[in-house]
């Protein structure tokens with residue numbers, strides 16, 4: 010079976026494969042444009058970077074590709090509104106919004122003709138998203154995804170979660186693209202997701218461990234060496250998250266230690282409220298991205314242990330779009 014195209018708004022990608030947005034500074038212009046040039050959909054991770062940097066990333070991506078490229082923003086981010094302004098001004102192909110939900114940003118996107126994609130993890134959220142003006146597509150993310158998690162059962166697979174959410178969307182007459190995310194790694198997974206009624210899949214960890222990803226070589230090695238990831242109360246947002254656990258959490262950076270100052274990256278942060286609790290997640294993710302993995306937090310999906318090769322985006326797509334077979338990752 011040939012893979013179908015994926016339509017987002019009036020843009021069409023050759024393959025129904027979305028590279029999920031990955032912050033902090035993992036999916037930047039090089040990865041995103043490579044995915045778009047390979048026929049997929051690229052997403053810049055827009056969380057916890059200054060608005061000017063996001064603008065530069067969008068412009069640089071557009072210099073490298075005419076393909077389908079958008080931005081992922083976390084509603085929980087303090088700078089959310091300013092980052093959304095940048096996406097609108099730069100006329101990105103779509104904005105995917107997760108980690109919190111509000112109607113207003115989708116309405117604003119619609120006013121500017123930009124499709125909004127809601128990242129959701131329950132049938133209840135699906136009902137709300139489907140009724141929200143400006144929600145043009147939905148990304149259903151399971152508990153097996155890397156990063157912050159939305160499902161009530163933080164280990165639920167996409168195969169368990171998707172059918173109920175899709176059924177809910179169908180019943181309310183939602184007709185935008187519905188994308189399956191979290192635990193998708195190879196062509197068999199894509200075929201299975203399409204057979205369940207998905208219009209496409211979103212993959213994060215596989216693209217994080219690519220030549221074009223902006224993660225440091227040390228972080229890529231940590232993903233390659235890891236045998237899995239686990240769900241922990243890692244995040245001062247209060248949301249559970251899935252990461253590799255290579256170190257003692259005492260090593261994670263804290264505000265007030267070694268001159269670390271709070272940059273107010275989150276609207277609500279338990280660590281900012283009480284620095285004895287948790288750690289600074291922006292700095293922990295940045296440490297990992299820059300190669301200080303011992304003092305860093307490494308988000309990873311539950312299939313990370315099956316990824317044993319650092320591949321180019323082109324090779325990842327060759328394996329995904331070829332004949333169905335389990336990918337030797």
Ligand SMILES: Cc1cc2nc3c(=O)[nH]c(=O)nc-3n(C[C@H](O)[C@H](O)[C@H](O)COP(=O)(O)O)c2cc1C
Pocket residue numbers: 028029030031032033035054055056081082083107108128150153154155156157190191192193211212213214215217307308309310311312
């Ligand atoms: C390193 C990393 C960072 C991520 N950052 C974000 C983010 O900033 N915003 C978001 O909505 N999802 C984020 N995600 C989730 C991905 O966009 C994607 O939905 C998820 O990784 C899919 O699951 P998979 O890793 O099993 O493919 C992140 C995932 C990883 C692995």
